[in-house]
Amino acid sequence: MDTYKHIKDLHIKERQSIRKIAKISGLSRQTIRKILYGSVEETTRYKRKTPAPSPLKDQYAPILREWLLENQNAPAKQRYTASRLYERLTEEHGFTGGESTVRRWVREIKQELNLERIEAFIPLEHDPVGNAQCDWTPATIRINGEDVNGEVFLLRFSHSRAFYVRFYPHQRQEAFLDAHEHSFAFFGGVPPRILYDNLKTAVKRVLVGRQRDEQDVFIKFRAHHGFDSDFCNPAKGNEKGGVEGLARYVKWHLFTPVPDFPSIDALNAWLEERCRLLNSRPRGKEKVSFMERFETERDALLALSSHTFDCCARKEVKVNRFCLVQFDRNQYSVPVEYTGRVVTVKGYVHEIRIYHQQTLIATHTRCYTHGQQRFEIQHYLKLLERKPRAVSQAKPVRQAKLPEPFANYHAAVRRMEPEQGDRDFVHILLLLRRYPIHRIADALTEAMRQSTLSPHDVERLADELEKTSSMIPAPKISTAPPTEKRSTPQVAPTQLNRYAQLAQGTVSA
Incomplete structure (x- = not known):
């Protein structure tokens, strides 16, 4: 580079000829001309015209070439x-x-x-027509200090980029539909068209081109709200790049650090408030928020349906001899009188509802740990009444986690007479049909204190406690200023013989 500058200076500053520069520098006149009239790269870098010999590459390149072609x-x-x-x-x-x-x-x-x-990709500009994009992304949260892996539902409008997110334990169909319901309520309307990838909860089979064989429940859901669906080509997530970018944004701004809440409902309430805050944040050089842009396409949204879609997974099952139904690899109890009957199980995101001929017969909190049994003690009271000896080992009684007075009472009556003690304890459990569990616990505590262990005495105490708690409260004392006492007018007592005389016409009124 120093030689290049020296030759340039000789020619430009000192006005030396090419012949003179060649004599001074010892370079050929052809090289001098190339330096003076060629580009810097051509004159300062050496370029090999033919590749250098590489015998090792010549030996192994054919093998690599064959493997790479097979790789396709x-x-x-x-x-x-x-x-x-x-x-x-x-x-x-x-x-x-x-x-x-x-x-x-x-x-x-x-x-x-x-x-x-x-x-290569083409930059897109979306019209304010209310269209949206939908996707899921995995995330980890903490519920009461324990890590929970789940899925985050994402919905974003293509034009305004306004978004809504919600956390679920999974991305099954009931969660997929429930998330749509909450997002529609959040924005106050339904996007006329939503773009999806080919997720199983919406698509049975990918057909030719953009056509899809959609899930029956998803078709009913779309018909209920009136929106149309569109789907990306397989393995082409870039076609909904807006919501794909939202997945990264959400993990950085909502799930870092890992949020810790007492329940998933509390987390989702916080996420909803954060969505409102982030959507209202001014962005870009123009300082326009997503919600301000969203107002330009709000009129394009479809009206919300007056009826909520039943976002659940349905299954017809037969009640087994243990009064249990199987749903999603777990078992849930029903009242004993439905043993052997076919019932309908509706699985919601956080709840299981069991129906018999459109009558709700049982409700349970949904369990996502496989191989579990969930009992409701009142479902087995009729059976325990017929088989009282099973009460000590009955799983429904143990899973109920009754207050300590129940166990103390059962132990006390069994010490007196084991067989009769089980019957007496079952009689106490039957009181759950009439009184809340805490009322019976208080009655048992009082009965133990009075050493009156008869079930009838416990029932009497529970009834007294219930009546005491339901007494009418004392009337409120008026805060109005006192008024001056006035004398009460004296009314003469009624004379009944006067009515008789009037009736006979002997006296006038």
């Missing part, structure tokens, strides 16, 4: 990397060079074979 027919996630090709060369062909050398060869061969195609 392999599944997308099971194709060779340069690191794996290096391992095969060392293990199968005794290659002793470095991994960086193989990486360079692989890069050059891919360029020769045009295997490394970089896809």
Whole structure:
């Protein structure tokens, strides 16, 4: 570079001729002309016109080329990397060079074979017509200090970029539909068209082009709200890039650090408030928020339905001999009188409802730990009345986690007479049909204190406690200023003989 500058100075500043510069510098006149009239890159960098000999590459390049061509027919996630090709060369062909050398060869061969195609994209500008994009993204939260893995539902409008997010334990169909209901309520309307990828909760089968064989429940849900669906091409998530970018944004701004809440409902209430805050934040050079842009497309939304769609998974099952029904690899109890009958189980996100001929017969909190049994003690009271000896080992009684007075009473009556003690305890459990559990616990505590262990005495105490708690409260004392006392007018007593005389007409009124 110093020689380049020196020659330029001689020619421009000192006005020396090319012949004179060549004599001073010792370079040929052809080289001087190239420096004076050529580009800097051409004159300061050496370029090899023919590739340098590489006998080692000539030996292994045909093998790499064959493997890379075979690689095109392999599944997308099971194709060779340069690191794996290096391992095969060392293990199968005794290659002793470095991994960086193989990486360079692989890069050059891919360029020769045009295997490394970089896809280009067209920038898009969406009209304010209310269309939206939908997706899921995994996330981890903490419920009462314990890590819970789940899925975050994302819905974003294409034009305004206003968004809504909600956390669920899974992305099954009941959660998928429930999330839509909450997002529609959040924005006060329904997007006329929503873009999805080919998720199983919406698509049974991918057909030719953009056509899809959709799930029956999803078709009913769309018909209920009146919106249309559109789907990306397989493995083309970039077609809904707005919501894909939202997934990264949400993890940075809502799930970092990991949120810790007492329940999922509390988390979702907080997420909803955060969505309102972030949607209202001014952005860009124009300082326009997502919600301000959303107002330009609000009129394009469809009106909310007056009826809420039943967002659940349905299953017809038969009640087994233990008064249990199977749903989602867990078992839930029903009243004993429905043993052997076919019932309808509706699985909601956080609740299980069991119906018999459209009559609700049982409700349980949904369990997501597989292989569990969920009992309701009142479902088994009739059975315990017939089989009182089973009460000590009955799983419904143990899972009910009754207050301590129940166990104390049962132990006391069994000490007196074991068989009769079980019957007496079952009689106490039957009181759950009439009184709340805390009222019976108070009655048992009082009965133990008075040493009156008869079930009838406990029932009497529970009834007294219930009447005491339901007494009419004392009337409120008036805060109005006192008024002056006035004398009460004296009224003469009624004379009944006067009515008789009037009736006979002997006296006038």
